[in-house]
Structure formats: structure tokens, C-alpha cells
Amino acid sequence: MIHWIVAPVILPALVAPFIVLAARYHIGIQRVLSLAGVVALVIIAASLAWQASDGTITLYQMGDWAAPFGIVLVGDQLSTMMVLLTSVLALFVLLYAIGSGWDDRGRHFHALFQFQLMGIMGAFLTGDLFNLFVFFEVLLIASYGLMIHAGGNARLKAGVQYVLFNLIGSTLFLFALGSIYAETGTLNMADLANRVTLIGPEETVGIRIASVLLLMVFAIKAALVPLHFWLPSSYAEAPAPVAALFAIMTKVGAYAIIRVYTMIFHPELEATAGLHDLWLLPAALISLAIGMTGVLAAKKLDRVVAFSVIGSMGMVMISISLFTPESISAALYYIVHSTLAGATLFLISDLVRTGRANLDLTVQPVISGNALTAGMFFVGAIAMAGLPPLSGFLGKLLVLDAAFDNDKMAWIWAIVLGSSLISILGFARAGSIVFWKAHSVSHENGAEVPNAPSPLAYAAVGGLIALLVAHTVFAGQVHGYTFKMAAGLFAPEAYISTVVETPGKLSDAKKGDH
Amino acid sequence: MEFLVASAIGILTAGGLYLTLRLRTFPVILGISLLTYAVNVFLFASGRLTVGAPPILTKGVEVYADPLPQALVLTAIVISFGMTAVVVMIGLGAFLGSDDDHVDDQPESDDAEAEGTS
Numbered sequence A: 001m002i003h004w005i006v007a008p009v010i011l012p013a014l015v016a017p018f019i020v021l022a023a024r025y026h027i028g029i030q031r032v033l034s035l036a037g038v039v040a041l042v043i044i045a046a047s048l049a050w051q052a053s054d055g056t057i058t059l060y061q062m063g064d065w066a067a068p069f070g071i072v073l074v075g076d077q078l079s080t081m082m083v084l085l086t087s088v089l090a091l092f093v094l095l096y097a098i099g100s101g102w103d104d105r106g107r108h109f110h111a112l113f114q115f116q117l118m119g120i121m122g123a124f125l126t127g128d129l130f131n132l133f134v135f136f137e138v139l140l141i142a143s144y145g146l147m148i149h150a151g152g153n154a155r156l157k158a159g160v161q162y163v164l165f166n167l168i169g170s171t172l173f174l175f176a177l178g179s180i181y182a183e184t185g186t187l188n189m190a191d192l193a194n195r196v197t198l199i200g201p202e203e204t205v206g207i208r209i210a211s212v213l214l215l216m217v218f219a220i221k222a223a224l225v226p227l228h229f230w231l232p233s234s235y236a237e238a239p240a241p242v243a244a245l246f247a248i249m250t251k252v253g254a255y256a257i258i259r260v261y262t263m264i265f266h267p268e269l270e271a272t273a274g275l276h277d278l279w280l281l282p283a284a285l286i287s288l289a290i291g292m293t294g295v296l297a298a299k300k301l302d303r304v305v306a307f308s309v310i311g312s313m314g315m316v317m318i319s320i321s322l323f324t325p326e327s328i329s330a331a332l333y334y335i336v337h338s339t340l341a342g343a344t345l346f347l348i349s350d351l352v353r354t355g356r357a358n359l360d361l362t363v364q365p366v367i368s369g370n371a372l373t374a375g376m377f378f379v380g381a382i383a384m385a386g387l388p389p390l391s392g393f394l395g396k397l398l399v400l401d402a403a404f405d406n407d408k409m410a411w412i413w414a415i416v417l418g419s420s421l422i423s424i425l426g427f428a429r430a431g432s433i434v435f436w437k438a439h440s441v442s443h444e445n446g447a448e449v450p451n452a453p454s455p456l457a458y459a460a461v462g463g464l465i466a467l468l469v470a471h472t473v474f475a476g477q478v479h480g481y482t483f484k485m486a487a488g489l490f491a492p493e494a495y496i497s498t499v500v501e502t503p504g505k506l507s508d509a510k511k512g513d514h
Numbered sequence B: 001m002e003f004l005v006a007s008a009i010g011i012l013t014a015g016g017l018y019l020t021l022r023l024r025t026f027p028v029i030l031g032i033s034l035l036t037y038a039v040n041v042f043l044f045a046s047g048r049l050t051v052g053a054p055p056i057l058t059k060g061v062e063v064y065a066d067p068l069p070q071a072l073v074l075t076a077i078v079i080s081f082g083m084t085a086v087v088v089m090i091g092l093g094a095f096l097g098s099d100d101d102h103v104d105d106q107p108e109s110d111d112a113e114a115e116g117t118s
Helices: A002-022 A027-052 A077-100 A109-125 A129-147 A153-184 A189-196 A205-221 A231-237 A240-246 A249-263 A275-297 A301-322 A325-355 A370-385 A391-402 A409-440 A455-473 A475-489 A493-501 A505-511 B002-020 B025-045 B067-098 B110-116
Strands: A058-061 A072-075
Touching (some): A002 A027, A002 A058, A002 A072, A002 A109, A027 A058, A027 A072, A027 A077, A027 A109, A072 A077, A072 A109, A072 A493, A077 A109, A077 A240, A077 A249, A077 A455, A077 A475, A109 A129, A109 A249, A129 A153, A129 A240, A129 A249, A129 B067, A153 A189, A153 A205, A153 A231, A153 B025, A153 B067, A189 A493, A205 A249, A205 A275, A231 A240, A231 A301, A240 A249, A240 A301, A240 A325, A249 A301, A249 A475, A301 A325, A301 A391, A325 A370, A325 A391, A325 A455, A325 A475, A370 A391, A370 A409, A370 A455, A391 A409, A391 A455, A455 A475, B002 B025
Antiparallel strands (some): A058 A072
């Protein structure tokens, strides 16, 4: 059963070209195939997560080559959890895309969607830094197509910004990989973790530069201030289901930081000391402050949501930058919450969009389905702003608790609590203008009342909200699991020995004729 | 040779960064192309510069050229080539649609014009 670990990458990679080649002109068949693929993906991801839940680390050597020479896929608790989160999110986003008809407003939505999933899954599963770069490019090139799905000038313009920013990020990534390879002679993460400890303290210039470059690349993906400028317009202008799927893409950056900076450049490593508390923590605090201020300042509902994503990434990064097992487990809990909450809000802003001329925060006539949409927005906003009783509140408590022993505790508490207040105000303002004040104006005579969104669209949003509620109700179990996961991340010996010591093809060849 | 390669990478990167900061679609795309050329040469150099050495370790050979950076560069070239093609098409679409080749967001109202002339 060892081959199942590649299935999350292979399955979308097969479904996507099949959709393009066989079902090009039949949106119905495309929908069925795409949905079947994602449902299969959820089942596979769930069984992989179940398999890894007892601490088993599954290694898959591509072409049976031994680890530092061949590419490996590694499934541990962290990566399988992220794969499961991606596939579940993808299921609801796809249901929404079908229910709202977004997939029919341009060509090849489903094929690009599957390629996007392939890239994200690969990025979570790979154990090789250069392969991580390749999967980043796979998910990016699919996201470029999805980003400008259905066209329009504003969207194309935002698309140009998004693509250019990510191209610069990719170039930086290559510079980082080049310097890492020049310093250590390997790009396999586990092998790298062994080798960086061998570098003497007087020769750390190269590896320091490499680790900072790599952190910058992941910070671009995670939209950390001051590298966040690409996010607001691209997320706001992207089609709503795409923006909701993109909610997982910022988490790819967070995942990569957790993976690389707990295993390879961990805080105890002398060469990269000071990177986490001196640079990452202040940047994360500023992200949270700027993101939540943006929620209050934005003039359009979709920008409100985009800035709240920046803010919640700031929260995740604060927790990561403390680099203790408690804080990483809090960050992992918050990552799940923030993905679901961000996606929910993007979909709700699209529900609003279907009933209005635009998403400006001005008083406009009541949208159809106002009560239900308003209720959902209320729940989503509570979750995102971190009010009790939903998981945002619990996640924030965990982060605050993890920061309790830190010497910068006053800063962290002040900014986290202050920005919560600002985001509550921002969401309250947006919600009251869009849903409440709408009752004060009536439709113009003769103006066409737009149709209500389809039940399937509501069901998809409702499903995401149900997941958020479940994430709150089972918070004890989830946090217990992320705590185990974090403990495993801080003792990566099992991961490293599994990757490096599993024999592959090369060890046989050594004994033979060469 | 080290000096030549290093200064070539440096000049390409500097030119690329300058063009990227021009914030118009065409210079930015040219700048990013220059940056990707720089990074391709840089990846080559990461396997150490050797001349006339066999590309793989065999018996009795002391000096050999590292084959891995060559594979990495090949991947990087293909990816950056494809990405540049995509961005040219999207940029062209955006320019033809809105008759404006600014990469950054322009101020929406007229009174903000003074600060947005970059």
C-alpha cells in the first residue's frame, strides 16, 4: 500500500488532461469528472492522514532511487493533515463553483482546478527542496489561469500584478536553491538537515544568505508584510471560488516555513540564529496589525476579506515565529481555522455579489436571500475576527497562551488583542452597511431584482461553516493531534533517518559493477 | 573565469532589478527575463566552474563537472520560459483591454493624481 502516497499528486494529474481531451465541450461531464476526482482525493487523503496519525512516516522513492540522489515524497502527520485540509476545502469550493455557475463563465476551469490541486498536494508531500520549487510552479501556473478565469479588464490587470510578483518570487527561490546547493551539495531536506550542522561557525556566510532568501520566498507566498502587496487585489479580483481555493495557497508558504525552519534551519542552529525572533516576529506582528486595519479601512467587501486573510496569516506567523512546540501546535490549529474561515468569507462575498451591482460598501437595495446570507456572514465574521464561541477564538487563545512565557509577550498580546478589536469593528461596519442599512432603500421602479443564489451554493458555504463548527467542537482532539505533530517536528530524527537510511537503487549499484 | 561569471551575474541582476522597478509591463517583463538569465548562470556556478572535465564521476577521475546543476538549470529554463510566455499573453490582454500598461494600481480619483505619477 506504499504507493498510495503519490495518489494525491497523480490523480489530479490524470483527471485534468482527461477533462481537457475528452470532455472539452461538455460542462456536465467535466463537473462529474472533477467532482469524482476530488471526492476520491478526499477519501485518499483521509486514509493517508489516518495511516500517518500514529506517527508512521511513509517514504516514497521516485524510481526507487536512494534518498539524496532521487526525489522522495514523504507523508508524515503534518503533510497528510495539510493534504486532507486541501482536499476537503477543494470539495466545497468545487461544489460552490458548480452551484454558482462560475465554472461555466470561462473555459477549462475544472482542468486548471485539478492542476492547481496537483501542485498544492505535491508541495505538501515532497521531501526535496528543488521538487518543492517545481510544485510551486505547477500550482502557480494553474493559479494564473484560474486567476483570470472569466476575464474582464480589472481581473487581467490584477492578474498581471499577481503573475509578475510570483515570477520574482520564483527567481528568488532559484537564487536561494543555488546558494544552498553551492554550500552543501544537496537539496534533499533530510540530507540538508544533517549537512548544515557540519558547517563550521566561520563559514556560515553562504548558508545564512540562503536561509534568509528562502525565508523571503516563503514569506512572499504567505503574504507577510512587507511582501504582501500582491494579495489584496489578486484575491479580491479573482473569481470567488478561486479566491477561496487560494486561501490554502498562503498556507503553503506557512507550511514550508514550518517544515524548513524546524528541520533544517532550526532555532538552535548557530548559523541562522536571530532569524526567527529578530525578523520573523516583528514582520508577523506588523502583518496582523496592517491586515486587520485594512479590514476596517477597505471600501469593498472583497477587499475586507482579502485584508482579513493577511491579518490571519500574521497571526499564524506570530505563532510560528515563537518556535516552541506549544506555539507551532497553536499555529497548526490556527492554519486549519484560517483556511476555512477565509474561504467561507470569500464565498459569502460572492453570494452578496450575485445580488448587487458591485461590492462597494455603500447602501444598496436588499439582496435576495438577505437573511440567510447575512446570517452566514455573521458566523464567518465571528470566526475570522476571533470572537467566542468559534474556532478563531480558541486559536487566538492558544497563540496568546504560547506567547505567555516569551519576553516580547507584552507586544504580542497588545497587538493581537488590539487588532482583534479593530477587525471586529471592520466586520461590523461592513456587515451593517451591506445587510442592515440595505433595508432603508428600496429597489428602483422597473429595476430587475436579481435571482437568489442556487441552493447548492448555499449548501457549499454551509458545509464550510459546519467544518468550522466541527473544528471548534472537536478543538480538544484537534489540538491534541497538532501538539503531537509539533512535538514530532521538533524531534525530526525519525523523519531524517527514514528518508536517508531507507535503501534504494543506488546502494545496490555500489555493490555491483560500478 | 570566476570574476567574469560573477560580474556577469551581478550585471544581469542589477539590470533586471532596475527594469523591474520601472513598473511598466514591457520593461518589467524584460527585467524578469534578465533576472532569470542571471539565476540560470548562478545555478550553473553553484556546481563550481570547471572546464573540460567529464560530467560524471568515474574511476580514476579527480576533477569532474557536477551534473546536477545542469539538470536544475534545464528545469529552471523551461519553467521560466513558459512563465514568461504566460505573462506576456496576460500583460498583452490587460494592455489591450484597458489601454494602460502600468503594473501598479493607479489612484482612482483625480485629486490623488499628484502623488501617483511614478
